[in-house]
Amino acid sequence: MKKTKNILFAFLLALIPFMVSAQIDGEFVKARTGTFLLKNATVMTVTNGTLENASVLIKDGMIAGVGTNLSEDGAEVIDLSGMFIYPGMIDGGTSLGAVEVNSVAETVDNREIGNVTPNMQILTTINPNSVAIPVTRVSGVTTVLSKPVGGLFPGTAALINLNGYTPDQMYAGFKGVVMNFPSSARRGRFDRRSDDDIEKAKEKAVKEANDIWENAVNFHQMQSEGAEMQYYPEMEQLAKVVAKELPLLIEVNAASDILNAIDWVEGKDINVIFMGCDEGWRVAEELAESGIPVIAGPVQDLPTRASDRYDAAYANPGKMMKAGVKVAIRTNEVENVRNLPFHAAYAGAYGMGKEEALKAVTIVPAEIFGVADKYGSIEEGKRANLLVSTGDPFETSSDIMHVFIEGYRIPLSNRHIRLYQEFLERDPGLGN
Template identity: 65%
Template sequence: MMKFRAILYTVALALSPILAQAQFDGEFIKPRNGRFLLQNATIVTVTKGTIQNGSVLIANGRIEAVGTNVAAGDAEVIDCSGQFIYPGMFDGGSQLGLVEVGSLAETQDYAEIGQVTPNMQALVAVNPNSIAIPVTRVSGVTTILATPSGGMFPGTAALINLNGYTPDQMYAGFKGVILNFPSSARRSTWDRRSDEDVKKDAEKAQKNLNDIWERATTYHQLVSAKAALPYYPEMEQLAKVVSGELPLLVEVNAASDIELAIKWLENKEIKAILTGVAEGWRVADKIAAANLPVITGPMLAIPTRQSDRFDASYTNPGKMAKAGVKVVIRSNDSENTRNLPFNAGFAAAYGMGKEEALKAVTINSAEVFGVADRLGSIEVGKDATLFVSTGDPFETRSQIRHVFIDGFRVPMSNRHIRFYQEFLERSPGLEKN
């Protein structure tokens, strides 16, 4: 018996190092912050030219130094020879994080019931652990405007960075109320309403909009006069637009609707941004004259009219930019928000030019969202939200090597990459033995 017990102890002792280990292999790479020196890169600052053989020092979440002579100190050095540093790219409108599987209603958190729901907060429904977020950020898209959709006032969009475990950790400092401006366009080629019905619906929506706006204005006046009002969260939110506290993101696409929207906004002293603007090129001068910034996209879309030139969607942002409109590009996608740089690439190729297209996904976006003091370019003092690539990030053949968000070095991994690692050389292959 004694002997048996001794054996048992021996066996247990021998096994103990194994038992102390967890029941799984490998180690998970987490985002980590610290001091990093990105060395010997071509730095495309966007706002202050391009620096050859330069370095960027990242510390405390910020860009601490940029230049050709930056000492590493105790920073972790990352050699970027032959590579390029860009500021993180913005997507000016996406459902990323608000939906997990497109067709499954259980995972669609972007569209609430009702026509007037401006108090629906995208930031509340953003899933920081969406599988699509790491899939997106390894492309260099670091910051997106998460946008609700649906009714006339579907909710409040929020600018988020693509790193963090709570919406608050992701929040990047901009919110805006969305208005789907009454549309004379068809939602898609499946929209088979008669011409007359389309017109009637638009007129009815316009009347509704004016009624709602009047109510919001009245609500704002009463609140300003310190009146005691019953709980009315929808008007409370719209009053913030009336007061100028929150901007209005006006989704409008058909040329005649854009003109109506410009007219509608004319006498209102609010901050407005036009979004969508698919036919902006038709009325570009009017948008420029109204001094309204535009968030447009995707470029990779069919022309709105059968009679349009094949490249109408590709050339749209360039034509608006040339007319003097400040243009921001969006993907309006969700899981494939990673295609934002390719949309910008098409805009660049079809008339916008590379430099302007790069601005349309970096500094223009930061300015339109009012966060240019922290984001949108490689400058000392700004947030360390940037990426390193082997070449022009709009080119599909370029590889993105490192991504930093708010000073966190995010892992260059996601489920798509892990599948590649597992299945490139599957084991077992065709035969089990």
């Protein structure tokens, strides 16, 4: 499985430009932009097949060329013989940047108080220096949807690139209002409510959601008629969904809830994306018919019911895709978004196929988020978000050798790697 290759090697490659001068203690390698020609690689374009022995030219943050006879003029040439170029991976659902240490409440910024808080902007709280961001991007995940969690309308999610010093530098051009559709699932093993109580609680929540929605529709109606509206930031934000300025990202998982959500959406002229859909495979036909795209996952997850086949969660994205649903994949993680390629690989192995699994973390989420003109494949004119690997980037035995985000060459270092460098051969070793 494993060729002898070392992540340090990749790190050293990044260091080469600086190695002429003696190493200074505490020197930090920054991301840097420029014109780069990535030469002699196998290019997995995702949208236009595989190009053998091809090059990719990166200039001004863009992919300026893909092909075999690209000019080296003014470009820093990186020879990638035997290596592979892939589009940067996109995680369709995380809270990366908004949570630092999950058990330390002071660092948890993805969950606001209140049931209807669509005006809460995750982009506001993205910490560009979160330790988890460099930990994530060295795996080739370049872009993630970060989203708030909590009540019925917990806030507004945003797509971010994993490089930049301000949230705006990171913003990748998509926002959506999150809705947690009323759930008939149990909250955990401690949830001992009767079936009836669960059903009643859900019905009450649906009714509440309808009332709130009606409010938003009326708010939008009056607004567009030119009425001077009272300050009501929650409704203002929901009105943007009514006006189709923002899509609604609906988190929905149990089969019956998915059907209810499809009904709920029907007749509302809004843009909708489903998230989660843990039991999507049970109602895949209905989902396909609805035409609503799904950001599925986590894939490495348990079945929702004890009676389910053990691989229900692994097989879920493939089953939905085969029924005709447009499926992207998410980790729903914070610190371990780096596992996105493995979630995709599991979907691939359990029915989706490797090729479609790759699309589900590249071009498909780009399409679902309406940013396929910029991200999701290796094409001239798109933003330069890509990774270079020694093999299939889903395989743990492959090393990620380079990552580019918006044309910036990302140093392949982070705290995990620095600790490795310091402690692999500790000095002093054993002894007092």
